[in-house]
Amino acid sequence: MSALHDRRALEETERQQLAPWAAFSADSRGRIFEEPEHAYRTVFQRDRDRIVHSRAFRRLEYKTQVFVRHEGDHMRNRLTHTLEAAQIARTIARAMRLNEELAEAVVLAHDLGHTPFGHAGERVLAELMKDHGDFDHNRQSLRIVDLLEEHSADFRGLNLSYETREGILKHGCHWEHPVPVPEATSQPNLEAQVADHSDEIAYTNHDLDDGLRSGLLVLEELSELPLWRDTREAVRERQPEGSARVLHLRTIAALIDRLVTDLLEASSARLSARAPADLAALRALPERAVGLGATLRGQLAETKRFLSERLYHHPRVLERSRQATPVIEGLFACFRSDPGLLPAHVQARTEIDGVERAIADYVAGMTDRFALQNHERLVAE
Ligand code: MG
Numbered sequence: 001m002s003a004l005h006d007r008r009a010l011e012e013t014e015r016q017q018l019a020p021w022a023a024f025s026a027d028s029r030g031r032i033f034e035e036p037e038h039a040y041r042t043v044f045q046r047d048r049d050r051i052v053h054s055r056a057f058r059r060l061e062y063k064t065q066v067f068v069r070h071e072g073d074h075m076r077n078r079l080t081h082t083l084e085a086a087q088i089a090r091t092i093a094r095a096m097r098l099n100e101e102l103a104e105a106v107v108l109a110h111d112l113g114h115t116p117f118g119h120a121g122e123r124v125l126a127e128l129m130k131d132h133g134d135f136d137h138n139r140q141s142l143r144i145v146d147l148l149e150e151h152s153a154d155f156r157g158l159n160l161s162y163e164t165r166e167g168i169l170k171h172g173c174h175w176e177h178p179v180p181v182p183e184a185t186s187q188p189n190l191e192a193q194v195a196d197h198s199d200e201i202a203y204t205n206h207d208l209d210d211g212l213r214s215g216l217l218v219l220e221e222l223s224e225l226p227l228w229r230d231t232r233e234a235v236r237e238r239q240p241e242g243s244a245r246v247l248h249l250r251t252i253a254a255l256i257d258r259l260v261t262d263l264l265e266a267s268s269a270r271l272s273a274r275a276p277a278d279l280a281a282l283r284a285l286p287e288r289a290v291g292l293g294a295t296l297r298g299q300l301a302e303t304k305r306f307l308s309e310r311l312y313h314h315p316r317v318l319e320r321s322r323q324a325t326p327v328i329e330g331l332f333a334c335f336r337s338d339p340g341l342l343p344a345h346v347q348a349r350t351e352i353d354g355v356e357r358a359i360a361d362y363v364a365g366m367t368d369r370f371a372l373q374n375h376e377r378l379v380a381e
Contacts, residue, residue, distance in 0.1 A: 062370070259296060332360075346358055
């Protein structure tokens with residue numbers, strides 16, 4: 001028996017261990033440009049590795065999640081958010097006997113398309129692109145992996161598998177995309193559904209955490225939320241001696257654990273009841289199989305509303321995001337009036353994609369600090 005576990009052996013292990021409705025790497029619908037299979041890595045492992053090695057992935061470190069960088073070095077940025085979400089997705093996928101590498105790949109790519117300055121930046125770019133085919137961050141993630149990253153002389157983009165692209169696409173394709181897009185089915189694969197919920201669990205928890213650390217949220221107002229209050233009480237009962245700091249840390253950890261556990265149990269009950277024969281049957285189900293049970297679903301929605309009102313629309317957060325408008329509008333107008341200011345590789349894309357789309361791709365890809373530097377250099381005096 002060989003000491004090595006090669007791709008075929010990994011695929012065989014999946015056949016034995018994964019649930020019948022999982023996405024098996026050996027059954028992948030493949031890549032747009034056919035490539036020979038790897039000796040030791042499955043199709044989804046290669047997708048994950050291509051995403052991690054992409055330039056867009058490294059730029060996530062300098063993109064705003066909620067708090068801009070100078071708010072403190074412990075605040076989440078898009079990279080740490082992505083890693084926390086990926087970790088949650090791996091736990092869920094593994095426990096549900098789904099394809100862990102596929103769920104991980106989808107999460108690692110899910111925020112690649114975000115603009116600088118978070119959602120404020122996206123709103124500005126969407127307005128600027130209104131008459132030029134619109135702008136949306138999910139679509140932009142797909143543009144990055146399909147068209148904008150450089151990986152090979154043979155094709156544009158990273159040439160990811162159908163299933164990973166299906167997960168990145170999220171809500172179907174309502175726009176022009178130069179290469180074929182995954183077809184719209186009733187449901188995406190379960191690994192994509194897991195990725196979606198892991199994102200939600202990750203940001204709700206870390207935004208509560210960062211909100212408290214920054215002082216923008218205070219404990220008293222959080223006790224209005226049953227999800228927070230009950231979890232914190234349970235932690236306090238288990239460890240009555242802990243300091244306030246430890247109580248805070250344990251509450252966040254317990255909250256993630258509670259949500260993940262509930263999601264696992266509710267999702268598995270739904271899958272057992274439906275028992276789809278395979279991935280094709282799963283894609284045809286009328287509703288999503290992955291999700292929380294009714295009680296925590298309501299409590300999580302309430303917590304998200306709270307965060308939206310008290311944190312995402314907090315005057316100090318809005319104040320910071322106000323710089324998005326002059327910087328992004330300024331850069332867009334400047335490149336549009338003189339495309340010669342664009343780097344050569346972006347100028348080359350104006351021929352293929354049109355001037356406005358090439359500028360939107362370039363500006364959307366910028367980190368917060370790169371956008372500010374360019375604005376300083378090209379627009380401000
Ligand atoms: Mg996210």
